[in-house]
Amino acid sequence: MKLLKTFTFLPLLCFGVGATEHHGTIELSLMNSVGSIHGDHYYANVTVGTPGQSQTVMIDTGSGTTIFAASNASFCTNSTLCPSTLNATQSSTLEVAYPGGLDSNYGDGTHLGGDLITDVVQISNLMISNVSMGLAHDIRWNYMPPVSGIMGLGYSNLNAVPMKMWNEVRQNPSFVETLVKAKAISSRLFSIYLNTPDLYGSILFGGIDNAKYNGPLTTLNCLSYPDHAIDSWYLKLQEVTMKPYDGPNQTLLRSTTLDPWVAIPDTGCAVWHLPTSAYHKVVGYAGVNPMTIAHERGFVRPCREVAYGNANATRFQIVFAGNGTNTASLDFELADIFAPLTQENGSMIADRYGQPLCRLQIIEVPEYQRVSLISNDVMRAGYWVFDLDNGQISLGQSNLRANISKVVRVQAGTNGLTQAIENLVFETQANKVDRMSGSTTHKLSTATNTIGYTTGAQFYTTSIVGHSSKSAPRLETQRRLTK
Structure with missing residues (x-):
């Protein structure tokens, strides 16, 4: 939020x-x-x-x-x-x-x-x-x-x-x-x-819990305003790619040196913020219909049509960066950005054929804003380590449905993560960080x-x-x- x-x-x-x-x-x-x-x-x-x-x-x-x-x-x-x-x-x-x-x-x-x-x-x-x-x-x-x-x-x-x-x-x-x-x-x-x-x-x-992610954890240095200490969870949104099952990959957005996009991973946000051009591309490939419920806006699709693991599923990849040289990618399915549509009593809302409906969890933002809130729907695909001491976020692909735990304490200091994680792609924070x-x-x-x-x-x-x-x-x- x-x-x-x-x-x-x-x-x-x-x-x-x-x-x-x-x-x-x-x-x-x-x-x-x-x-x-x-x-x-x-x-x-x-x-x-x-x-x-x-x-x-x-x-x-x-x-x-x-x-x-x-x-x-x-x-x-x-x-x-x-x-x-x-x-x-x-x-x-x-x-x-x-x-x-x-x-x-x-x-x-x-x-x-x-x-x-x-x-x-x-x-x-x-x-x-x-x-x-x-x-x-x-x-x-x-x-x-x-x-x-x-x-x-x-x-x-x-x-x-x-x-x-x-x-x-x-x-x-x-x-x-x-x-x-x-x-x-x-x-x-x-x-x-x-x-x-x-x-x-x-x-x-x-x-950190070393059993909760697959592959390496990659450390990204958070962004800051010029002449300001790092005091927010701002990353660079390097690239967002949509991978339709029945067509070529499409680049939804890409940062440039002169015109970067900022990503803010926000557990308090339930809808992924996409610029107008990217928003309409996703809507076009999501197989959705406009909602017809009074006082409601958005797009829906029968839930059974967006189940996880479908061979013909559309997929996405987000590439994040910071103020260093590292990049980290996150992969997820179209199903990740759908959620069941329910009434106040908790019962699911269905279409005229009795099929429960799911809502597409994205929202359109102006192109000029250059900021994308990364919603918790998208964040589910990752394992996130937020380090206030060093102004860094370390990110790995989530090991979903993990049934074991390997918790390791992280000591204070610039080497805390390197001592706790073996498979770490690390970079050193060169910018000033907001202190205790x-x-x-x-x-x-x-x-x-x-x-x-x-x-x-x-x-x-x-x-x-x-x-x-x-x-x-x-x-x-x-x-x-x-x-």
């Missing part, structure tokens, strides 16, 4: 279950809402406050602030609008650090305003004190997903504060920085493995209770999900677990 900064986008949002602590790393399971009316989003569970209140957060590489909906927010008039909220009056450890210090605006018109607070957060079996976060009292959201918050995974300079308070609170540490300051992890680094929609994915703080923010202190302790879960799974059957016709997990509110 992209914060409004220099560009304006149309972001959407993305869900979690279990947690595992390895030595010096923390891993959270991710669950998704692929095919729900709320869009394709990924979530994790944490606990906030004393006593702990179970919260469900969307993981978002496109923003830098962790924010929770306040129980007294005017938007949250019922549990349908806000399935879960944070009640400040019920936590004995919550403190308001900056009243009115939260002002978060997103490209789809979403606004989250309120206070900056600190409180205890439980992640996996670790308790961390004095964690900075936002408490949103003023919420404007066209269609709030079934979450109580957003976990911002960007740099702390993306903290969503009013301009008049920028100098006062801009040094607040991000959530990843807080984990480092609390000595829960060694490096400002996390890895994302979204997996297939019918299986849980994971986010791993402080390390703030001088906060945190207490780290072991939790005595398990995290309560605010979400569970219900199931539907569709050939578009999970490379087969198996059932896939979707979101559903359930009772909070207790120990």
Whole structure:
């Protein structure tokens, strides 16, 4: 979900279950809402406050602030609008650090305003004190997903504060920085493995999982504005190629030295942003029809026609680059950018012949914008390592449906990844990188209770999900677990 900064986008949002602590790393399971009316989003569970209140957060590489909906927010008039909220009056450890210090605006018109607070957060079996976060009292959201918050995974300079308070609170540490300051992890680094929609994915703080990707991991140096430190997940979109099964390959876009395209991998974005010319080429080869549902726009196709693994499937390849010499490619199928079309009650929408429909998850953006948000649908094809310390993203082809784990801790420093990964195509970051923010202190302790879960799974059957016709997990509110 992209914060409004220099560009304006149309972001959407993305869900979690279990947690595992390895030595010096923390891993959270991710669950998704692929095919729900709320869009394709990924979530994790944490606990906030004393006593702990179970919260469900969307993981978002496109923003830098962790924010929770306040129980007294005017938007949250019922549990349908806000399935879960944070009640400040019920936590004995919550403190308001900056009243009115939260002002978060997103490209789809979403606004989250309120206070900056600190409180205890439980992640996996670790308790961390004095964690900075936002408490949103003023919420404007066209269609709030079934979450109580957003976990911002960007740099702390993306903290969503009013301009008049920028100098006062801009040094607040991000959530990843807080984990480092609390000595829960060694490096400002996390890895994302979204997996297939019918299986849980994971986010791993402080390390990588060598079983979750195929081939090498390639390191790319993130881009920055001239005379500015690297403080965002910007890559160069070197080339996008469409490979139709019944025709020659087509170049959808290609960067040049004088006219580059910028790619922003955004787990909080549910639709791939393509320029007008590329958008119409994809629509032309996708075999879709315009939607005929009131108040809905876009293109659909029967799900059975875009199942994974078809011999006649159209395929795509994206080539990314950075400010170095390395390039990394990502391959995926047309089926990856389709998602089931559902109603509010979770049932699938069908055509007049009773065939469940799937929506094409792309959106048209102007050619002059020169920026493409890489949606979570596309990101599923990759294993992503985001390194804030070194201003780098390392990328490999995802080993989808992996059933083993080989977690390795990544130490801080420029050689952290080279020491943790054998099959690494590395490059050194020559540009200045935004450094750790703030001088906060945190207490780290072991939790005595398990995290309560605010979400569970219900199931539907569709050939578009999970490379087969198996059932896939979707979101559903359930009772909070207790120990």
